[in-house]
Amino acid sequence: MTNLSIRPATTDVLNTINAIYTHSVLHSTATYQTEPSTDAERALWFAAHGPQHPVIVAELDGRVVGWGSLSPFHARAAFARTVEESLYIHQDFHRRGIGKAILVELLKRAKDLGHHRVIAAISGDQEPSLALHESMGFTERGRLTEVGFKFDRWLDLVYLEYRL
Ligand SMILES: CC(C)(COP(=O)(O)OP(=O)(O)OC[C@H]1O[C@@H](n2cnc3c(N)ncnc32)[C@H](O)[C@@H]1OP(=O)(O)O)[C@@H](O)C(=O)NCCC(=O)NCCS
Numbered sequence: 001m002t003n004l005s006i007r008p009a010t011t012d013v014l015n016t017i018n019a020i021y022t023h024s025v026l027h028s029t030a031t032y033q034t035e036p037s038t039d040a041e042r043a044l045w046f047a048a049h050g051p052q053h054p055v056i057v058a059e060l061d062g063r064v065v066g067w068g069s070l071s072p073f074h075a076r077a078a079f080a081r082t083v084e085e086s087l088y089i090h091q092d093f094h095r096r097g098i099g100k101a102i103l104v105e106l107l108k109r110a111k112d113l114g115h116h117r118v119i120a121a122i123s124g125d126q127e128p129s130l131a132l133h134e135s136m137g138f139t140e141r142g143r144l145t146e147v148g149f150k151f152d153r154w155l156d157l158v159y160l161e162y163r164l
Contacts (some may be wrong), residue, residue, distance in 0.1 A: 004098065005104045009046065009055040009067060016064040017057065018042040021143070029123045029155055053083065054109055058098050065093040070101045070110055073119050081116040083136050099132050103128040107136070111164045118164065123148060124156030138162045 007019060022036040037045070049069060052087050058066040073079050087102045089116035110118050120128045120138055133141075138160035148155035 004101060005059050005062050006056055006101060007059065007117055008093055009057045011043070011046065013057055013064045013067075014042050014046055017046075017055075017067045020064075020067060021051075022090050023091050023102060023116070024088055025042070028126075029148070029150050030126055030129060032123070032131070032150060032157075040158065042082060052080075052115075054106075054113075054114055056102065056109070057126060058089075058102050060093065060098070065090045066098045066102055068106045070106060070115070081114065083110055083115050083117075084119045084121060085110075091141075094128070100136070107164070109164065116164055118162040120160045120162070122158050122160060124158050130158065130160075133160050133162075 018037055018039060018109060023032040025036050026031045037108075043047045046055060050070070053072060055067065055069040057064045066087065066089035068085065070083040070085055073082040073084045084104070085106050087099055087106070089099050089102075119128075120133050122133065124130075124143065127150070139162075140158055141161045142159040143160075144157045146154035147157050
């Protein structure tokens with residue numbers, strides 16, 4: 001996709017990032033969050049992502065259509081070189097290679113930043129996300145059963161690992 005570009009997120013696109021995420025909050029088990037974040041909460045989230053934990057966006061013809069982030073996997077210091085990855089593509093732009101492009105960039109940045117492992121925590125019913133991550137070389141390392149409850153049903157959480 002020649003008119004797709006990926007760049008670091010900036011404060012002016014936080015509303016768009018939040019809007020893309022809110023769709024999954026309200027309509028999907030892709031996130032176990034059930035109430036949308038406010039713009040103020042999104043701003044705090046962004047501010048907490050320091051240089052070791054980038055947030056990036058994908059722009060198609062200048063419009064932000066997806067985003068991805070690396071976050072600390074765990075607060076304890078010895079986990080510092082393990083990151084948890086997230087990505088969300090606008091619902092009207094799925095299956096155009098944008099998720100893969102963001103994930104490729106996140107993995108490149110994770111490696112360049114000296115991280116060692118990337119973890120994806122994915123709801124067991126999220127076939128598109130599981131398929132994307134497995135196609136990129138993530139391997140399932142564990143499944144917690146019925147640890148989530150959303151839309152009146154129990155959900156398994158699958159942990160996948162990528163070795164940088
Ligand atoms: C999961 C998600 C990020 C995929 O992004 P996308 O841009 O639609 O995916 P891509 O077009 O880059 O697909 C890349 C590969 O992933 C797999 N894949 C993506 N969507 C799929 C689907 N609906 N069914 C099966 N495989 C799928 C395929 O292997 C695909 O390659 P192919 O199109 O050559 O067959 C997107 O569906 C999304 O944002 N979903 C809601 C949020 C979410 O689940 N985020 C992940 C939480 S960690």
